[in-house]
Amino acid sequence: MSRTLSLSVFKRPLSRRLMLGACTALALSLGAVSGPAAAAEKITIIIGGMAKQIYLPAVLAERLGYYKEQGLDVELLDARAGVEAENELLAGAVQGVVGFYDHTIDLQAKGKFIESVVQFSQAPGEVELVAANLAGEIKSPADFKGRTLGVTGLGSSTDFLTQYLCVRNGLKPGEYSLLGVGAGNTFIAAIKQKQIAAGMTTEPTIARMLSTGEAKVLVDMRTPESTIAALGGPYPAASLYMQSSWVDGHKADVQKLANALVKSLRFIASHSAADIADKMPKDYYAGNRDLYVKGLAEGKAQFTPDGRMPKNGPETVLKVLATFKKPLQDKQIDLSKTYTTAFVDAAAKTLGAAN
Numbered sequence: 001m002s003r004t005l006s007l008s009v010f011k012r013p014l015s016r017r018l019m020l021g022a023c024t025a026l027a028l029s030l031g032a033v034s035g036p037a038a039a040a041e042k043i044t045i046i047i048g049g050m051a052k053q054i055y056l057p058a059v060l061a062e063r064l065g066y067y068k069e070q071g072l073d074v075e076l077l078d079a080r081a082g083v084e085a086e087n088e089l090l091a092g093a094v095q096g097v098v099g100f101y102d103h104t105i106d107l108q109a110k111g112k113f114i115e116s117v118v119q120f121s122q123a124p125g126e127v128e129l130v131a132a133n134l135a136g137e138i139k140s141p142a143d144f145k146g147r148t149l150g151v152t153g154l155g156s157s158t159d160f161l162t163q164y165l166c167v168r169n170g171l172k173p174g175e176y177s178l179l180g181v182g183a184g185n186t187f188i189a190a191i192k193q194k195q196i197a198a199g200m201t202t203e204p205t206i207a208r209m210l211s212t213g214e215a216k217v218l219v220d221m222r223t224p225e226s227t228i229a230a231l232g233g234p235y236p237a238a239s240l241y242m243q244s245s246w247v248d249g250h251k252a253d254v255q256k257l258a259n260a261l262v263k264s265l266r267f268i269a270s271h272s273a274a275d276i277a278d279k280m281p282k283d284y285y286a287g288n289r290d291l292y293v294k295g296l297a298e299g300k301a302q303f304t305p306d307g308r309m310p311k312n313g314p315e316t317v318l319k320v321l322a323t324f325k326k327p328l329q330d331k332q333i334d335l336s337k338t339y340t341t342a343f344v345d346a347a348a349k350t351l352g353a354a355n
Contacts, residue, residue: 041073041253042073042074042075043072043075043095043096043253043257044074044093044095045058045074045077045097046076046077046079047076047078047098047099048079048084048097048100048152049202050076051184051284051286053299054124054125054202054203054237055120056296057238057264057265057303058098058120058261059076060279061260063279064263064264066259069260070257070259070260072257074260077094080182080183083153083155084153085098089114089243090112095250096242097241098120098239099238100157100238101236101239101314101317102157102237102317102321103157104241104339105321105333105335106160106325108334108338110327113243113244114241114242115244115247116236116240116241116339117239117240117241117247117254117340117344118240118257118258118262118265118343118344119309119310119313120237120238120240120261120303120307121237121239121304122234122235122236122310123221123222123224123227123234123235123237123301124235124302125202125222125237125238126161126200126201126202126221126237127200127201127220127222128162129191129199129201129209129215130197130217131196131198131215132213132214132215132216134197138198138218140218141166141168141218142169142170144165144166144171144175144197144198146175146176147176147198148177148197149166149176149179149196149197149199150178150190150196151180151181152182152200152201153180153182154180157237161320163178163323164320164323165219167324168232168323179195179196181199183202183205184286191209203298203299204284204295206295207291207294207295208286211288222301224301231316233313233315234310234311234312234313234316235313236309236317242254254343255346255347258344258346259351262344262347262348263347265304266306268300269303269305273293274293307347308341308344308345309339314338315335318335
């Protein structure tokens with residue numbers, strides 16, 4: 001499936017796409033698509049920002065032809081923030097989400113079961129940037145009191161992480177405010193127009209803002225080491241997550257997805273940032289390939305080489321979320337149901353034999 005087709009679908013309003021997705025699912029369940037020669041069912045995956053480097057493995061797998069290699073018909077859709085992608089999944093409009101693992105824990109507290117089937121990263125790949133003109137006043141998250149902070153969207157993973165940084169540094173709810181500003185150009189505009197004093201974003205936006213001198217790094221979570229310093233432990237973030245019921249009913253398709261994505265992660269681990277950038281769409285560079293490569297080189301350590309969940313990662317994520325989410329304090333969360341390594345383990349055996 002070409003990227004052009006994917007983006008053309010995304011231009012439809014969210015509600016329209018939700019209705020179309022639901023209708024398609026109903027038609028399939030009623031047997032509207034049948035016949036022994038029928039093509040493979042399309043798998044639609046929505047990404048919480050296709051141009052973000054944190055979600056690069058999913059797009060790279062498409063660019064390298066790994067989905068087709070597995071006999072899959074995969075369509076990638078774009079979303080402004082992870083919370084929008086999550087809503088599409090719960091509505092049944094898509095089969096998978098490329099987003100942060102923390103949503104699996106948050107949703108279990110609400111009685112909804114989704115699971116990470118391929119873990120892309122062992123660190124968020126996020127950076128808290130502060131407006132350069134305020135860098136002398138804001139030297140740590142403790143100085144966020146009375147400030148407006150930028151997140152991709154309310155209820156998104158950047159929202160979760162920002163709240164935790166505030167709580168960990170002694171602030172209480174109500175002593176700061178959050179504003180959904182997206183990523184890329186909209187994030188940059190929010191800093192320039194002084195809508196936010198600081199905000200959390202990813203590459204390539206980080207490199208763009210640092211190159212112009214309009215922002216400075218306050219908290220860096222692009223590597224496992226810096227993440228442990230900021231959050232107190234490893235924080236598995238970007239992943240492919242799906243509804244557990246769908247996974248149980250489509251294990252062959254999920255295995256093929258895992259094969260393609262683990263192969264993509266292996267490519268990232270074994271190639272330079274420049275080589276990886278050459279495979280990506282040119283418009284992802286935001287007009288500056290050198291900055292794109294620089295940001296990717298500095299954040300490449302966030303990716304897992306094998307798609308496996310990092311040790312003690314789920315426990316850290318639960319600890320972070322439970323700090324400010326009361327439902328997680330009141331309920332027993334079964335972390336074993338928030339992820340599985342079965343598919344990536346099988347992919348390792350398949351790819352190992354092939355190599």
